[in-house]
Amino acid sequence: MQSYYFFQHPTASHIYVQDQAQREQQADQEPEFIWIDCTREDVVNRPEAWQNEIFQQCQLRVNEYHLRDILNLEHPCAFDTLDDYDLLIFRKMITPDDQIVAGEQALEKHERVFGLATTPISFMLTPQVLITIREKGNKAIESYLQRIETLISRPIDEQNKPRKLATTPLDLALRLLNNMVDGYLDLRVPLTRRVEFWQQELLQGHRRFTKWHQLLQENMAFQQVENLCEEQIETLQELRDEIVDNYPHLKGKKRSEKQDIMLVRVDDLTSHIERIQKHTTRLRSAVQAAIDLHFSAVANQTNENMRILAIITAIFAPLTLLTGIYGMNFEFIxxxxxxxxxxxxxxxxxxxxxxxxxxxxxxxxxxxxxxxxxxxxxxxxxxQHMNLFWFMDYEPIKQTVKGTVKGTVKTMKEIEKLTKIK
Incomplete structure (x- = not known):
């Protein structure tokens, strides 16, 4: 567990950050908000002690049911609100960049569905505190922690120059979520190459395709990514509704952060996830199209083989008839x-x-x-040449056309007479 304190600059209007040791040196100044970052190892083995530490540090009592949700490694994406805090559980796909321990040495076993594994990240939000519970080795959050450590080593006046720091716990949570979602966008290239590999395997013609089980696993993995994106979008939508309905409770009374900025960031996160979902849908469609082409090619080849066999049979049928006739055992032929x-x-x-x-x-x-x-x-x-006006030679049509022409001429003459009278 590690804590970071975000302060308002005494003379400027920006935010700067300090760690626990620096906080003790200036205990007289009240921080704008606190970020408490915890790993699952801090919570799983000692939940009651962890609850007491959180209460001593920020006077926040964690609900027992929420603690069970946090300890559940397979808990889906969810958002829940209480009077004291809001709980957001966001499932992140484990990417090759993550260094999360798996296998026998892992603290908890991840359930792999069709070759993909996900890990939950819990956010507890109050106007003054942000608590994150994650697994050790989460690349998205640890990269942000490294950036915070780099800023802490700088003077206070230079911390806000490269990029502005978060001003509220909600703002910081959205930035952490943005780091995780942006990592999904990097998966589009390897997923596309994987689909291209299956397309080549399906459409090759020199050998028989036998990897149907692996292809089914790949297709179901794409389905799992789509389901995960759908859960994340629904959770972010619930968070957005909470921002719209109860934004003063999330940001606190002292801060002047605009609600529209938070809504834009939530919408941006949602749009990124939707891009991944649509891209995965297109990849699944590409795999399905390759499968359809494969079976069409197989059916076409089968039809071609049957056509050749039918021609051979048709050629040898008269020959068989002749040999059969002259092979009969008659004395006089x-x-x-x-x-x-x-x-x-x-x-x-x-x-x-x-x-x-x-x-x-x-x-x-x-x-x-x-x-x-x-x-x-x-x-x-x-x-091969067809007369397009062959129907004009049909006798009933001829008579009808002649009658129509005569009637038209007669009508025109009557109109002229009426015109002259007027």
Whole structure:
């Protein structure tokens, strides 16, 4: 557990931060707010002692049910409000940049669903205190802690020059959430490359695809990311509703931080998560499209093989008929005693084969198969040129057209007469 104290500069209008040792040196000044960062090791093994430490430091009593939610490693994203504080539980996807201990040496076992693991981060918000409970090795929060440590080593007047510090616990919580969500955006490139790999595996034609189990796991992992994004969006929406309905309670009475700024930051977080959700949806659609193309290619290849086998069967059917006829055990068969009968039969069989091949070629059944599809759609006939006005030669239509023309001429003449009368 480590604490950071955020103070208002005595002469300027910006915020500066100090650690516990620096805080003891200037105990007379009241901080704007306190950030207490805790790891799960501080809470899991000693929950009652941790509660007492939090109460001694910031006079905040943690609800027992909320403590159970904090200790639950698989608790979903949630937001709850009490009179004393607000609790936000936000699940973060464990990325390769995180150094969270896993395996047998881990304090708690993470449940991996389809190869992906997530970890909860709890935020307890009051107008004066922000308490975070996270796992050790969380890259997003530890990188922000390193930035805070760097600022602490600088003089007070130079802490706010590169970037302004947070002014309220809510502002700091939103910045920490922004660091975590921005890390998700970096996953788009490796996920896209992974989908490209599966597309190449599915659409290759030199070997049979057998990795269906792994592909199913990948597809369900994308579904898990979509579900996680949906939970995060719903939780942020509840936080946004709380900001709209009860913002003075969150920021405190002394501070003048505008509500619109907090709403913009929440909306920005939501839009980033929605981008990840839409990108994951597109990747799932790309995988599904590759699967459909794979099965279409397999079906097309099967149809091509059946077409070739059908052509072979059609060619050899007359030959089988001839050999079957002259293989019958009759005593008198025409040409049976002829010395040229064998060669004559071979010539007939060869001519039959050539004629059948020529017929199939003219019907575009031998060679390029797409021509046969085009020809079947075109429905070739002897006369390829069709008269678009063939229906005008139909006798009832002719009489109708003539009557219509005469009626039109008669009507025009009547109109002219009426016009002249007027």
């Amino acid at each position: 025409p040409g049976l005693k002829s010395p040229t009968g064998f060669w004559l039969m071979l010539a007939i069989m060869l001519i039959t084969t050539i004629l059948l091949l020529y017929y199939f070629y003219r019907r575009h059944l031998v060679g390029r198969g797409e021509k046969s599809v085009i020809d079947m759609l075109a429905q070739q006939h002897g006369d």
